[in-house]
Amino acid sequence: MSSTVPAAFARSRAHVYDLLAAAFDGQADVLVLAIEDGAFAELADVLPMEPALGSLDGTAPDAESLEIGYDNLFAVPGPHYVPPVASSHAGGSAGDLDSDSAYRAADGGTFFGDPARRMAERYEQVGFEPGVGDGLPDHVAAELAFLSALASAIADRHEGGDGGSEELATLETLERETLAEMEWLDSFASAVADQDRGDGVYADLARFAASFVRWDADGRVEDGGEPVARAQGTRSGST
Secondary structure (H helix, E strand, C coil): CCCHHHHHHHHHHHHHHHHHHHHHCCCHHHHHHHHHCCHHHHHHHHCCCCCCCHHHCCCCCCHHHHHHHHHHHHHCCCCCCCCCEHHHCCCCCECCCCCCCCCCCCCCCCCCEHHHHHHHHHHHHHCCCCCCCCCCCCEHHHHHHHHHHHHHHHHHHHHCCCCCCHHHHHHHHHHHHHHHHCCHHHHHHHHHHHHCCCCCHHHHHHHHHHHHHHHHHHCCCCCCCCCCCCCCCCCCCCC
8 A cells, every 4th residue: 555545544533533523622714614614424425434424514503502512511610511521431540640620529529530541651751742622631622632643643644654663662552542532422421412502513423433443443444445525624732
C-alpha cells in the first residue's frame, strides 16, 4: 500500500476527532456548523457500521440552546449531570492528581482515578497539552483531542517518509492504547441518552462518538482505504 493512503487516512481521522473534541468541549458554534454543513452525514456515508445520526443530520438547533444543554449535562452538577470523564464510567481508584475543578466529586462519582493517571502519563510521553476538557486528563474532549493530535502526527511522519521510524511506532502504540481504553464511551453514551432532555443532540453525538471509536479501534485502514471524512471549523492540540 502506498504511504499516501495511511497519511491521508490519518489526516481525515484527525479532523473527525478534532470535531468531536470541540463538540464535547462545549464549542456549540462548531457543532452547529458541522450539522449544517453535513459533516456527520458525510461520515455516515463512508463508514461501514452505518451509525444512526438522528439530530446530527438535518437542521441544527441554535447555539444558545446547545450551550444550555451542554451545561445541564456536562458542566453544572444537577439532576441531569453526566460526568464527562472516564474515571466515573470505567471505574478505578482515585489517584493523587490534584485539581480545583468544579467537577470534582460533584455527583459522588470518581474523578482523577486510574484512567486519568494513565492518560496523563500518555500525554507526558509526547508533550501533549489538550487545551480542552477543563484540565481533566480523562475528559472525553481531552481524550478525543489526543487522538486527533496523534493521528495528525502520524500523518506528518508518513508524509515525511518516516514510515518505519521508532517515533512513529511510539505514536501508533499510544493511539492503540488510547482507543482500547475508550470502551467507557459506551457507558457514557447510555448515561447521556438517559439524561438528555434537550434536542437529543448530545445523546446522538455520544452514540456517534462511541461507534466511531469502536470502529477505529477494530482496525482503521484496509487495502484501498480512503479518507473517512471532511470536517470543518475545528481545532486540535499538538504533539
